[in-house]
Amino acid sequence: MYLAEVSSWEIVKKQYRYKLRSYFGVFSSLVVIQILATFFSLNGTGMSGGSSGTFSYNVNYYSGDLILAFVMIWGFITAIIITTKAYRYDDYSFVTNRKISHFSNILFLMSASLFAGITVFLSSHLCRLLAVYVKHVDGIMMNQLTITQILKGVSATVLYIFLFVSIGYFVGMLIQVNRLFSFLIPVGFIGFLIMDGLHNDPTLLQTIALFFGSEALLTLLFVKIITVSALFYVLAILISNRMEVRS
Amino acid sequence: MKTVECIELTKQYGKTKAINNLSFTLSENKITGLIGRNGAGKTTLLKMIAGYLRHSSGEIQVFGVNPFNSLKVSANTIFIDNGMSFSNMLTLLELLESAKRFYPNWNHDLALKLFDYFSFSPNLSHVNLSKGMKSTFNMIIGLAARCPLTIFDEPTSGMDAGTRKDFYRALLKDYIAEPRTIILSSHLIDEVEDILEEVLLIKNGEKLLHTPVEELKEFAIGIRGKTEALKEWMEKIEPIYIQEIGANISYAVIKNDRSLIELENAKAIGLEVVPVPTEDICTYLTSKTKGGIDHVFS
Numbered sequence: 143m144y145l146a147e148v149s150s151w152e153i154v155k156k157q158y159r160y161k162l163r164s165y166f167g168v169f170s171s172l173v174v175i176q177i178l179a180t181f182f183s184l185n186g187t188g189m190s191g192g193s194s195g196t197f198s199y200n201v202n203y204y205s206g207d208l209i210l211a212f213v214m215i216w217g218f219i220t221a222i223i224i225t226t227k228a229y230r231y232d233d234y235s236f237v238t239n240r241k242i243s244h245f246s247n248i249l250f251l252m253s254a255s256l257f258a259g260i261t262v263f264l265s266s267h268l269c270r271l272l273a274v275y276v277k278h279v280d281g282i283m284m285n286q287l288t289i290t291q292i293l294k295g296v297s298a299t300v301l302y303i304f305l306f307v308s309i310g311y312f313v314g315m316l317i318q319v320n321r322l323f324s325f326l327i328p329v330g331f332i333g334f335l336i337m338d339g340l341h342n343d344p345t346l347l348q349t350i351a352l353f354f355g356s357e358a359l360l361t362l363l364f365v366k367i368i369t370v371s372a373l374f375y376v377l378a379i380l381i382s383n384r385m386e387v388r389s
Numbered sequence: 390m391k392t393v394e395c396i397e398l399t400k401q402y403g404k405t406k407a408i409n410n411l412s413f414t415l416s417e418n419k420i421t422g423l424i425g426r427n428g429a430g431k432t433t434l435l436k437m438i439a440g441y442l443r444h445s446s447g448e449i450q451v452f453g454v455n456p457f458n459s460l461k462v463s464a465n466t467i468f469i470d471n472g473m474s475f476s477n478m479l480t481l482l483e484l485l486e487s488a489k490r491f492y493p494n495w496n497h498d499l500a501l502k503l504f505d506y507f508s509f510s511p512n513l514s515h516v517n518l519s520k521g522m523k524s525t526f527n528m529i530i531g532l533a534a535r536c537p538l539t540i541f542d543e544p545t546s547g548m549d550a551g552t553r554k555d556f557y558r559a560l561l562k563d564y565i566a567e568p569r570t571i572i573l574s575s576h577l578i579d580e581v582e583d584i585l586e587e588v589l590l591i592k593n594g595e596k597l598l599h600t601p602v603e604e605l606k607e608f609a610i611g612i613r614g615k616t617e618a619l620k621e622w623m624e625k626i627e628p629i630y631i632q633e634i635g636a637n638i639s640y641a642v643i644k645n646d647r648s649l650i651e652l653e654n655a656k657a658i659g660l661e662v663v664p665v666p667t668e669d670i671c672t673y674l675t676s677k678t679k680g681g682i683d684h685v686f687s
Binding site for chain 2: 144145146147148150153156159160163164165166167228231232234235236237238239240242386387388389
């Protein structure tokens with residue numbers, strides 16, 4: 143019997159195709175999360191009002207920010223989930239090696255982020271529509287966006303989600319190498335926040351948020367996020383080399 | 390050509406050695422049985438061959454390369470055990486179709502026929518199957534993949550008697566149609582001895598025997614008779630197994646390397662020479678102490 147010669151890229155594509163179908167549960171949880179977030183958003187993210195004599199007014203602000211926040215957490219958790227044994231071992235029922243497993247996971251997570259980003263944009267509109275119908279408002283004002291602005295907005299959303307996904311993948315891999323990290327990481331994170339806030343001027347989260355959040359140029363944001371994500375993936379791949387492939 | 394070659398292979402978990410200094414080679418297109426008791430290291434060895442586990446020391450080569458994390462080995466090897474996990478998002482039929490895309494030699498016709506024969510319903514998912522059905526489904530994938538190295542790790546666990554027989558028959562038929570290297574691990578040798586060509590017997594991670602099945606069948610003989618006579622005759626012979634089976638009557642199993650005269654002598658003092666079933670030979674060779682379980686109660 144002859145030995146089959148296979149190219150890594152061919153197998154990456156096959157694994158990716160397989161994952162799109164076999165990890166379908168990830169997308170159904172995304173839908174649930176978004177519905178939940180949409181309802182939470184119906185309260186509005188801000189409110190102001192005033193009155194003068196017999197005249198009074200209320201202004202409610204509605205935005206998709208909350209939905210994005212929810213989806214970022216979804217991305218983080220999803221990435222952790224696909225690093226668990228149950229998901230990793232699925233790959234080994236068919237042809238693969240560790241590198242291929244990682245690359246097809248990254249491709250899958252990219253697609254999931256893209257899909258999530260687009261749906262965040264759509265559901266933030268759904269949220270505004272619902273507000274009109276449910277909340278008996280007299281008037282609604284919206285930002286008019288051009289196609290390029292929409293595309294920029296969606297791309298930035300996708301990038302932010304992808305950033306959280308990469309962090310999740312790294313954290314998940316750490317936990318797979320040693321269970322202790324599932325305890326150390328939250329403790330370390332919250333500990334740092336507390337230490338940071340001891341002197342009444344917290345800077346840690348602010349610096350991170352400023353680094354990614356206030357970038358006006360999409361290309362620069364792209365470079366920043368892809369570089370940081372790549373770093374997380376490289377670290378995840380390196381630490382996974384300490385493990386057995388499948389036990 | 391050698392498909393699998395191990396030289397002084399060792400796998401350590403902490404201080405315990407699951408596999409200890411194991412050396413053997415498996416040549417191409419043979420069915421080898423890996424026989425050993427629970428915890429002998431069968432699964433560890435197979436997982437190292439399949440490239441799932443890293444070896445601690447020594448050398449292991451499959452198709453001429455180190456199998457750990459190797460794409461070449463993964464593409465040409467299939468490892469079937471009951472730990473195989475499949476996504477529950479795909480139906481059984483879709484899983485077969487996915488497998489078809491991955492394995493270049495995949496025989497879809499055979500897969501579908503077997504699928505039909507064992508009356509799987511195509512819309513079920515893998516998690517809904519019972520243990521025996523899971524084993525049967527995994528076996529279908531293992532056979533249809535037609536990988537140059539096919540490894541079955543206790544493939545029949547959970548299967549009923551009928552399915553077991555069908556499985557071994559299917560394995561043999563498909564092997565004849567498309568010869569390949571097959572490793573079959575089992576602790577029940579009587580079930581598989583008819584289809585095996587070679588047997589690799591391991592105990593505590595070490596190799597006891599690696600012989601063709603015919604030689605294993607004639608590896609040992611049993612001697613039965615009065616305990617004293619037996620003891621006297623056996624003075625200089627190291628028994629593989631010895632047991633008291635009745636009042637003043639003992640049964641001993643020894644290596645089949647006695648001369649004819651010695652056996653004649655044995656018969657002369659009232660001892661009986663009997664053949665030993667292959668299964669018993671394996672049990673005695675791999676048992677922890679020479680007296681077997683009786684030692685615990687005496």
